[in-house]
Amino acid sequence: MIAGTVKRLFPILAVLTAxxxxxGTYQALxxxxxxxxMGDVQRIFYxxxxxxxxxxxLFFTNLIASIVYLIRKNPKADALAVSSAEVGVVFCTIVLVxxxxxxxxxxxxxxxxxxxxxxxxxLWLIYVxxxxxxxxxxxxxxxxxxxxxxxxxxLDVPLVYFSIWFFRTQHPQPVIGGGGSLxxxxxxxxxxxxxxxxxxxxxxxxWRCRLEWLQREVDEAEAMESLLEPTxxxxxxxxxxxxxxx
Amino acid sequence: xxSLRSITFATLAKDIRLEWRSRDAVNSMLxxxxxxxxxxxxxxxxxxxxxxxxxxxxxxxxxxxxAVVALNQTWARELRNQVLDxxxxxxxxxxxxxLAKALGNFVLVxxxxxxxxxxxxxxxxxxxxxxxxxxxxxxxxxxWALVVNGTFFAAMSIRTRSREIMLPLLLFPISIxxxxxxxxxxxxxxxxxxxxxxxxxxxxxxxxxxxxxxxALFETILQAE
Numbered sequence: 001m002i003a004g005t006v007k008r009l010f011p012i013l014a015v016l017t018a019x020x021x022x023x024g025t026y027q028a029l030x031x032x033x034x035x036x037x038m039g040d041v042q043r044i045f046y047x048x049x050x051x052x053x054x055x056x057x058l059f060f061t062n063l064i065a066s067i068v069y070l071i072r073k074n075p076k077a078d079a080l081a082v083s084s085a086e087v088g089v090v091f092c093t094i095v096l097v098x099x100x101x102x103x104x105x106x107x108x109x110x111x112x113x114x115x116x117x118x119x120x121x122x123l124w125l126i127y128v129x130x131x132x133x134x135x136x137x138x139x140x141x142x143x144x145x146x147x148x149x150x151x152x153x154x155l156d157v158p159l160v161y162f163s164i165w166f167f168r169t170q171h172p173q174p175v176i177g178g179g180g181s182l183x184x185x186x187x188x189x190x191x192x193x194x195x196x197x198x199x200x201x202x203x204x205x206x207w208r209c210r211l212e213w214l215q216r217e218v219d220e221a222e223a224m225e226s227l228l229e230p231t232x233x234x235x236x237x238x239x240x241x242x243x244x245x246x
Numbered sequence: 247x248x249s250l251r252s253i254t255f256a257t258l259a260k261d262i263r264l265e266w267r268s269r270d271a272v273n274s275m276l277x278x279x280x281x282x283x284x285x286x287x288x289x290x291x292x293x294x295x296x297x298x299x300x301x302x303x304x305x306x307x308x309x310x311x312x313a314v315v316a317l318n319q320t321w322a323r324e325l326r327n328q329v330l331d332x333x334x335x336x337x338x339x340x341x342x343x344x345l346a347k348a349l350g351n352f353v354l355v356x357x358x359x360x361x362x363x364x365x366x367x368x369x370x371x372x373x374x375x376x377x378x379x380x381x382x383x384x385x386x387x388x389x390w391a392l393v394v395n396g397t398f399f400a401a402m403s404i405r406t407r408s409r410e411i412m413l414p415l416l417l418f419p420i421s422i423x424x425x426x427x428x429x430x431x432x433x434x435x436x437x438x439x440x441x442x443x444x445x446x447x448x449x450x451x452x453x454x455x456x457x458x459x460x461x462a463l464f465e466t467i468l469q470a471e
Contacts, residue, residue, distance in 0.1 A: 070466065125419040132415050137406035141470040145402050148463050152395075152420055155455055159423040159448065166444050167430065 010207070017199045024189075024196040032189040044102045046189055050197035051094040052120070058088030058201055059127060063154045066147035078143040079216065081150065083208035085130055091201060092124045118164045119157070126153040250345075253338045257346035262353065264323070271319050275312040275358050280365070282308040287369050297370040302432030305366055306425060310392060313355050314414050317396040320347050321404045333468070340465040344397065348460070351393040359385055375438025384435070384442065387449040388428035394453065395420055398460045401467050424452045 028046035035042035065081035068074065099117065100110040111117065130153065134146050265271055286304045290296075324330040333343055366372060374381070396417050403412035431445035 122419065122422050125422075129415050129419045133402070133406065133412070136408060136412055139405060141405050144466060144470040145405060148402070148467060149416065151463065152456070152459060155459055156420050156423065159452055159455070163423040163426050163448055166448075167426065 014203060017196070017203050020196045021200060024193045027189045027192055032186055033183055035186075038106050041102055041105050044098050046193045047197075048095060048098040048102065049190070050194045051091045051098070053194055054197045054201035055088050055091030055095060056123075057198065058084045058091060058205060059123065061205070062088060062127075062130075063150055066150035069143055069147045070151075075143070075216070076213070078147070079209050079212040080205075081143075081147065082134065082212055083205050085127055085134075085150075087201060087205045087208055089124065089127050089131060090204075091197075092120065092127065095120060096124060113164075113167075115161070115164050119161050122160045123153075123157060126156060250339055250342045253342040254346045254349070257343060258349050261346065261350040265350070265354065271316045271354055272357065275315050275354070276361060278315055279308045279312040279358060279362050282311060283362070283365060283369055292370065294371050294373075297372060298375070298437045299433060301366065301370050301372055301436055302429045304370075305363075305432065306388065306428045308362070309355065309359060309389075310418075310421070310425060312358055313351070313389075313392050313396060314417070316351055316354050316358075317393065317400045317417075318410055318413055320351060320397055320400045325404060330468075340468045341461050343468070344401075344460060344464040347401075348390075348394050348397040351397055352390055355389050355393055356386070359389065372436060374436050376435040376442070378435065380435050380442055380446070381432065383446060384428060384431045384449065387446065387453055388424065388431075391424035391428075391449060391452050391456070392417075392421060394457050394460055395424075398456075398464065398467070401464070405470070424449060427452065 024046070028043055032043065032046065034040060061084040062081050065077045065084060069077040069081060099120075103112070104110050130146060130149050133149055134142055137145060283304075286308070290300065290304075292300060321330065324333070333340075396413070399416040399420075400413050403409045403416060406412045427445040427449045431442040431449070434440055434442040434445070
């Protein structure tokens with residue numbers, strides 16, 4: 001009953017998200033005013049920051065789902081954990097790719113070991129290792145191992161943050177521009193894109209989660225079938241089994 | 247509590263006795279880190295001032311790689327003859343088993359460091375300009391930081407395919423803040439610029455956080471079916 005409603009709701013929401021994405025892109029590329037010093041390259045900001053926000057939200061979802069899985073052993077929580085980690089890594093990759101594209105013309109360098117850049121990179125590394133663990137271990141224990149790793153990763157994040165914060169405040173960092181106020185029109189476009197990307201991320205994650213769930217049901221059905229098959233074969237041809245005794 | 251201690255020490259004594267008889271892990275680690283020292287020394291060819299700046303990184307990277315060699319063998323021994331399954335059904339607390347394994351690795355890696363440190367001093371002409379005694383707490387805390395998570399992730403990676411390669415893939419990302427703290431503290435103490443207190447406190451925090459997490463979650467990993 002609920003599944004049927006969800007199934008019907010999804011295309012409507014998907015179309016709405018697609019429209020929002022198109023509108024957000026139009027706003028970011030055409031409507032938002034051009035930044036005075038950086039020029040058009042600043043427009044990447046409307047994709048970069050919302051992607052970062054969405055990625056971090058998905059990683060947070062992964063942590064919550066992992067804890068719920070460890071307590072309740074609910075396979076649905078595990079399906080949500082896989083999908084949020086996968087989609088989160090995609091968004092985090094977008095952040096790590098769009099950042100240097102922006103930094104090269106503005107800072108004059110592709111990369112700097114700055115606080116936010118480095119902690120995002122480390123977070124990305126942790127979640128890639130999470131996905132590698134899931135890929136390399138295909139037994140029934142995988143969800144437990146992965147959930148434990150997610151908790152370790154979450155414990156690691158504040159330590160990474162502090163270590164880089166101290167490391168970098170020890171050294172001069174000329175490249176990071178501080179503060180400044182945002183034009184209200186820019187803020188409007190930015191908030192629109194923030195909302196759009198959150199919806200987009202949630203939609204992709206939701207669909208991935210459904211896919212994961214269906215995949216598991218298929219796997220389970222196949223496993224059951226292969227369990228039943230030899231029994232049926234034996235039942236239908238009892239003489240062969242008896243004859244091939246040795 | 248006393249059972250926890252006696253089981254921990256019984257397992258630790260067994261592991262050390264086994265290691266003492268075969269010396270597999272120690273020998274391979276020693277030779278491995280010797281190779282790393284020599285290769286690094288060729289690759290960088292630093293003068294005295296430069297080597298003070300980079301030695302912290304070289305030493306810890308060498309120990310990190312060598313530690314993985316030992317850590318990978320931690321649980322492999324227990325897989326033969328289903329020893330790990332026997333542990334699982336035994337009433338012994340899982341924390342005792344974990345502590346024994348982590349302490350065993352700690353002893354091994356510390357031994358390696360004690361043997362390799364003089365070689366580093368000779369090959370890189372090192373002379374500490376800061377308070378050198380602080381290198382001891384840095385080494386102890388840093389080693390524990392590597393082995394506590396390493397032992398835990400080794401227990402996780404024996405459940406996967408290609409387990410040898412899995413351990414560094416899990417361990418290195420999580421160890422980044424610990425490695426950075428060790429390297430920075432060592433660099434500061436060798437070059438004598440400023441105080442290493444922040445890094446030692448950070449290492450201590452890392453150790454406390456992850457030792458607690460490992461002890462709390464090891465039961466889950468051991469019993470995972």
